[in-house]
Amino acid sequence: MFGALRLPHTILFGGGQRHVIGAAAARIGARTLVCTDARLAQLPVFADLLKDLQAHGVEARVFDRTIADLPIESINECVAGIGDFKPDSIIGIGGGSCIDMAKVVSVLLTHGGEVSAYYGEFAVPGPVLPLIAVPTTAGTGSEVTPVAVILDSGRGTKIGIASPYIIPHMAVCDPELTMTCPKGLTACSGADALAHAVEGFTSKTRPAEPLLTEQHVFIGKNLLSDHFAKLAVVNVFRYLARACTDGSDVEAREGLMLASLAAGCAFGTSGTAAAHALQYPVGNLTHTSHGDGVGALLPYVMQFNRSANPDAFAELAGVVGLGHASMGVEARSQLFIDEVAKLFAEVGIPRSLEALGLGADQQQDVAAGALKAERLVKNNPRPLDLAAMLNITQAAFAGERAGLRDL
Numbered sequence: 529m530f531g532a533l534r535l536p537h538t539i540l541f542g543g544g545q546r547h548v549i550g551a552a553a554a555r556i557g558a559r560t561l562v563c564t565d566a567r568l569a570q571l572p573v574f575a576d577l578l579k580d581l582q583a584h585g586v587e588a589r590v591f592d593r594t595i596a597d598l599p600i601e602s603i604n605e606c607v608a609g610i611g612d613f614k615p616d617s618i619i620g621i622g623g624g625s626c627i628d629m630a631k632v633v634s635v636l637l638t639h640g641g642e643v644s645a646y647y648g649e650f651a652v653p654g655p656v657l658p659l660i661a662v663p664t665t666a667g668t669g670s671e672v673t674p675v676a677v678i679l680d681s682g683r684g685t686k687i688g689i690a691s692p693y694i695i696p697h698m699a700v701c702d703p704e705l706t707m708t709c710p711k712g713l714t715a716c717s718g719a720d721a722l723a724h725a726v727e728g729f730t731s732k733t734r735p736a737e738p739l740l741t742e743q744h745v746f747i748g749k750n751l752l753s754d755h756f757a758k759l760a761v762v763n764v765f766r767y768l769a770r771a772c773t774d775g776s777d778v779e780a781r782e783g784l785m786l787a788s789l790a791a792g793c794a795f796g797t798s799g800t801a802a803a804h805a806l807q808y809p810v811g812n813l814t815h816t817s818h819g820d821g822v823g824a825l826l827p828y829v830m831q832f833n834r835s836a837n838p839d840a841f842a843e844l845a846g847v848v849g850l851g852h853a854s855m856g857v858e859a860r861s862q863l864f865i866d867e868v869a870k871l872f873a874e875v876g877i878p879r880s881l882e883a884l885g886l887g888a889d890q891q892q893d894v895a896a897g898a899l900k901a902e903r904l905v906k907n908n909p910r911p912l913d914l915a916a917m918l919n920i921t922q923a924a925f926a927g928e929r930a931g932l933r934d935l
């Protein structure tokens with residue numbers, strides 16, 4: 529048996545938990561930098577956070593111009609505006625983009641240099657300013673993960689900074705903050721969370737050598753991350769459609785945030801794989817959201833990966849109550865894939881790369897671009913080369929015209 533987890537020092541989950549932030553920041557130090565975006569900065573809930581910080585004697589500097597998908601220019605603008613304000617902590621509050629902003633700014637304020645110096649795995653040389661991460665979407669799990677995703681338009685793609693040093697010190701998951709998410713955002717962030725859980729649970733299993741966690745930020749399937757992946761899958765199946773149908777359904781909002789948190793706890797150690805690698809060029813070419821992209825790709829990636837570990841997919845079918853023990857592994861694993869595709873269709877995730885707006889002549893570029901995401905490619909349970917990437921891309925492009933079948 530083998531398991532590993534890298535997580536924040538403290539994780540809080542539940543309605544109203546955000547009211548602890550002032551006290552928690554004060555314990556770290558008297559000055560904090562708050563990274564958010566223009567939407568949240570206008571809301572009473574944000575004014576309340578600033579009052580809470582002030583009531584605890586914490587001086588706050590606010591950067592509220594985080595751009596979604598985190599273009600590098602937005603990070604540089606934030607750092608340039610800080611001047612000689614020396615924060616003791618950084619609060620990232622908003623969607624994944626705001627939390628990732630806080631992570632990268634924390635690296636730059638501690639270690640200096642250009643953002644690009646930290647691309648890839650283990651490039652951050654040491655501890656960073658303590659981060660308090662407060663998500664307002666139920667999707668990325670960034671509040672607990674060791675990665676920040678940046679849009680580097682010079683390179684024409686998304687790129688990650690992956691280091692255990694950027695795992696937030698504290699994650700505060702308050703589902704009340706997600707009540708304002710419109711249906712499309714709820715659907716695509718939920719699809720992202722499910723993709724994290726499924727890709728984490730079915731990622732490559734590596735020999736449990738003692739140096740495994742020193743050599744890889746994302747180490748692949750293991751018993752402890754599996755536990756969180758299953759918690760996430762159960763809750764996405766139970767609550768995603770409900771939250772999309774009725775955004776005021778408090779229980780569904782709570783269940784979805786629990787799912788995205790649990791999925792983050794899973795993939796933060798195990799890692800994700802082909803669906804995430806393929807989304808990078810797809811997002812870049814179609815300008816569509818990360819969640820819609822991974823959601824459109826996931827059924828086809830599962831269909832490609834099923835033969836590498838059919839038991840894992842069959843186990844997930846069992847976790848959500850599909851099929852029964854007398855059915856074979858083949859049938860149960862396929863049932864799970866079919867059900868994911870059905871759920872995504874129900875909540876309006878685009879059902880093919882064509883529906884997402886990809887051109888037929890761009891499929892080769894997607895396959896070649898996806899191969900560049902090395903940390904994701906090496907984590908896929910079945911080896912990936914250009915032909916394999918193209919195979920998945922073509923199936924996902926055709927979507928239902930070709931149907932779901934093993935690749």
Ligand SMILES: NC(=O)c1ccc[n+]([C@@H]2O[C@H](COP(=O)([O-])OP(=O)(O)OC[C@H]3O[C@@H](n4cnc5c(N)ncnc54)[C@H](O)[C@@H]3O)[C@@H](O)[C@H]2O)c1
Pocket residue numbers: 565567568596597598622623624625626628664665667668669670671673674675676677678686705706707708709710713717720818819
């Ligand atoms: N670091 C990680 O572990 C990780 C994992 C997955 C994805 N990501 C990255 O996270 C980013 C996506 O994050 P995201 O999907 O959370 O969205 P986001 O932060 O990009 O925000 C998208 C939009 O949703 C709005 N929004 C956020 N919360 C809202 C709310 N409660 N109500 C209404 N509108 C709201 C924002 O203002 C913004 O306009 C991408 O850059 C992706 O690559 C990071």
Ligand SMILES: [Fe+2]
Pocket residue numbers: 668720723724804818822
């Ligand atoms: Fe993701």
